[in-house]
Amino acid sequence: MIVRHLEDRIGTAYDVAAATWNSRRLLLQEDGVGFSLHDTVIQAGTETLIWYKHHVEAVYCIEGEGEIELTETGATYAIRPGMMYVLDGHERHLLRGKTDMRMICVFNPPCTGQEVHDEEGAYAAPRHN
Template identity: 65%
Template structure:
């Protein structure tokens, strides 16, 4: 059994912050926990816009605080996000995430991330095997 609290994560290597200051990802469960998914408690800071394109992962996101929107870049469709809303990137959609107020999100990734990922120039995380190989 794995038992962790958010307080166990904050300030450790599992508490990852975007270089541009847009978000903080507190990574509760990772690939090395061997569950087949990873689980994150993520803060998206108010007034930010982040390009994201998880080419190698599927993600489900549940908003528990705040308001914002997701815009799919392929067709410009905008989806409002507020507490109680879930969105799932089941087609690896490239999107813009905008926070009108600070948002707190619970995120699940499959395959699970290793924990050291940050967004590349495309807004993607590289597959874990590439990270492990130092590519």
């Protein structure tokens, strides 16, 4: 059994920040459970281009408001607490924070923990051990 507390991850190597978001990695590839789990804060007034070419991501909003826009179609969806979306088609998208948004994110394959978005908005392809 794995037991962790968010406050024990904040301010450590498991607390990864970028210009528009901060992701506290709770479960990672090293844990061997087949997915990773992240508690992520999207900053208010920001826009982030994201394209998970190599991962499927499920996102559940627990705080704040914003929107996701699919770049290929222009379709937009309001994000608010209780809203969930899954990028099961590897959709390239813009994530906008109207207010600070707190999101619970699950990735498959699991992340290693130090990923940041490249110039395309993607994480690198996972390495298989």
